[in-house]
Amino acid sequence: MEKKLAFLGPHGTFTEQAARAFANGQALKPVPYPNIIEILNAVNRHEVEYGVVPMENSIEGTVNMTMDWLIHEVDLPILGELALPITQNLLVAKRDNPLPLSDITRVLSHPQAIAQSHNFLRENLPQASIEYVNSTALAAQTVSEHPDEPWAAIGTGLNVELYPLQFAQEQIQDFSNNYTRFVLVGREPLDMPASEREKTTILVTLPEDFPGALYQVLAAFAWRKINLSRIESRPTKKALGSYYFVIDIEQKMDEILLPGAFAEIEAIGCQVRQLGTYPFYLHQTNS
Numbered sequence: 662m663e664k665k666l667a668f669l670g671p672h673g674t675f676t677e678q679a680a681r682a683f684a685n686g687q688a689l690k691p692v693p694y695p696n697i698i699e700i701l702n703a704v705n706r707h708e709v710e711y712g713v714v715p716m717e718n719s720i721e722g723t724v725n726m727t728m729d730w731l732i733h734e735v736d737l738p739i740l741g742e743l744a745l746p747i748t749q750n751l752l753v754a755k756r757d758n759p760l761p762l763s764d765i766t767r768v769l770s771h772p773q774a775i776a777q778s779h780n781f782l783r784e785n786l787p788q789a790s791i792e793y794v795n796s797t798a799l800a801a802q803t804v805s806e807h808p809d810e811p812w813a814a815i816g817t818g819l820n821v822e823l824y825p826l827q828f829a830q831e832q833i834q835d836f837s838n839n840y841t842r843f844v845l846v847g848r849e850p851l852d853m854p855a856s857e858r859e860k861t862t863i864l865v866t867l868p869e870d871f872p873g874a875l876y877q878v879l880a881a882f883a884w885r886k887i888n889l890s891r892i893e894s895r896p897t898k899k900a901l902g903s904y905y906f907v908i909d910i911e912q913k914m915d916e917i918l919l920p921g922a923f924a925e926i927e928a929i930g931c932q933v934r935q936l937g938t939y940p941f942y943l944h945q946t947n948s
């Protein structure tokens with residue numbers, strides 16, 4: 662039976678591209694959801710088997726909504742990760758005489774897409790107000806539905822094929838090396854294509870703040886020559902200045918080394934929660 666894979670809708674988001682890449686060759690049906698929380702909740706309450714959510718962007722950093730919901734609200738393992746190149750474009754409703762940039766009064770997009778295009782907006786559209794919406798494709802759809810308004814959306818070039826839109830300007834992101842990491846979460850294991858690269862993500866909670874606590878956590882990995890690719894603190898939401906550490910270990914799970922490091926960290930009084938061990942892929946094509 663075909664299983665469902667929730668993605669951030671409507672059609673035309675970057676998350677949909679990631680979802681379609683994950684679904685490739687699998688009996689999975691991508692279904693749109695209105696926001697990240699709804700995707701994770703739908704998987705958590707068994708409405709769909711899997712979900713794809715953005716996790717981190719190379720310009721703007723962590724998607725806090727995803728990280729926090731995975732930590733605090735649901736207990737869903739990460740099953741895979743895909744890094745996609747991201748190209749942001751300024752899109753306007755299709756008309757015979759395209760709207761000049763100086764006439765645009767309002768720019769709609771997802772906060773991450775706006776953040777990736779700050780310089781472009783400041784230099785080229787200082788007169789426009791910014792409106793944050795749930796996804797880049799929702800922005801594109803909204804602009805296409807109001808062709809008489811001097812509005813623009815920021816999103817993928819694919820949107821000009823999905824909605825009556827045209828490019829006002831292509832490639833407006835402030836840095837060319839723009840990538841977003843998306844994660845696949847699910848309640849059931851999924852047979853993923855083989856990857857040379859594997860990651861394990863853990864959450865470490867320190868018992869209390871004492872000198873060298875984080876140093877001791879990192880030492881457990883360092884002397885075992887275990888490579889970490891990310892360490893990030895997120896608030897526990899229990900007190901000001903109280904944090905979890907999210908650590909990505911970029912290495913095939915070793916049956917002795919990694920559990921040994923976790924046991925050493927637990928022995929100094931820290932809690933270790935595993936968020937998943939999963940393959941990761943880098944997608945080369947741009948859009």
Ligand SMILES: O=C(O)C(=O)C[C@]1(C(=O)O)C=C[C@@H](O)C=C1
Pocket residue numbers: 669673674675676677715718724747771773774795796797798841
């Ligand atoms: O709005 C979209 O198209 C999304 O898929 C979300 C999202 C994000 O949250 O980071 C995904 C990739 C880009 O970085 C911009 C927006």
